[in-house]
Amino acid sequence: MANSALIIGCGYLGERVGRAWLGMGRSVHVLTRGRTELLKSQGFEPITGDVLNPESLRTLSAASTVLYAVGLDRSAGRSMRDVYVDGLRNILAALPAGGRFIYISSTSVYGQTDGSVVRETSVTEPLEENGRIVLDAERTLREFRPDATVLRFAGIYGPGRVLRRQPLLKGEPYIGDAEKWLNLIHVDDGVRAVLAAEYTTASEGGTFNIADDHPVTRREFYTELAKLLGAPSARFEPAPEPIREANRRISNASARECLGFVPEFPTFREGLGRV
DSSP states (O other): OTTEEEEEOOSTTHHHHHHHHHHTTOEEEEEESSOHHHHHHTTOEEEEOOTTOGGGGTTOOOOSEEEEOOOOOGGGOOOHHIIIIIIHHHHHHHSOSOSEEEEEEEGGGOOOOSOOEEOTTSOOOOSSHHHHHHHHHHHHHHHHOTTOEEEEEOEEEBTTBOTTHHHHHTTOOEESOTTSEEOEEEHHHHHHHHHHHHTOGGGTTOEEEEOOSOOEEHHHHHHHHHHHHTOSOOOEEOOSSOOOOOOOEEOOHHIIIIIOOOOSSOSHHHHHTTO
16 A cells, blocks of 8 residues: 555546656556556556446555546446446445545536635535536545545646637637636646645645636637637627626635645646647
8 A cells, every 4th residue: 555546537637647656656556447458558557447336346455545536428328426426435435444535626616606716615506517516526525535635626728628729720709708717727737736735734634726826717718729729819709698607716825825736837828838
């Protein structure tokens, strides 16, 4: 168990955290449904299993750190609630006690619509079902592991993953209120946040927002992204009917203070140069 790590959800973020751990000389086990040979070739130690199949989780062993970063695979034909809540419960029941547990959550648990600054103590009343499922997953986690660290991520972007890249290249307009806020985090800074949480005892049992330093309006973001891509100028059109949607500015102050988390890409402008 000493200095070992287990990743459940080795996707866009999880794989990059895993590579960072491998670079430190650590043993990194990865739960996977079918990428065994690919993961082996990258230096990981794969464990074949599925969060929705409790029998397949019997071989899970203790690790000094567990990173839970499971997302929804829409091709699998299971609901988000199945994966996020029931799958998490299966993992927590199967894992031996001990070690650090870092859970990747989402700022979708917040439902503010007034553009206010949102901190971890802010009300969590999600507007959409996805946010309510994520919040239920957090509650399930706390039942089993009150000592777990919850990292609520803003929208992750980075190489191969940029919001609305293809629609911009096609010249399609953004439909909605262009003055509402986007909250973002570059994937490399996401890795830094996970590592900071692991090595800071103050993170145990805590919940932290992970975002860059400066929320940005949709107008500013897509205008700049269009220039960077050499796409047609970004266009914006109001929605045909008023839409009640989240509009908030996520604060990372607690992560900075408690975890020592300092983004290398404090705004989207620096981050877009690395996509």
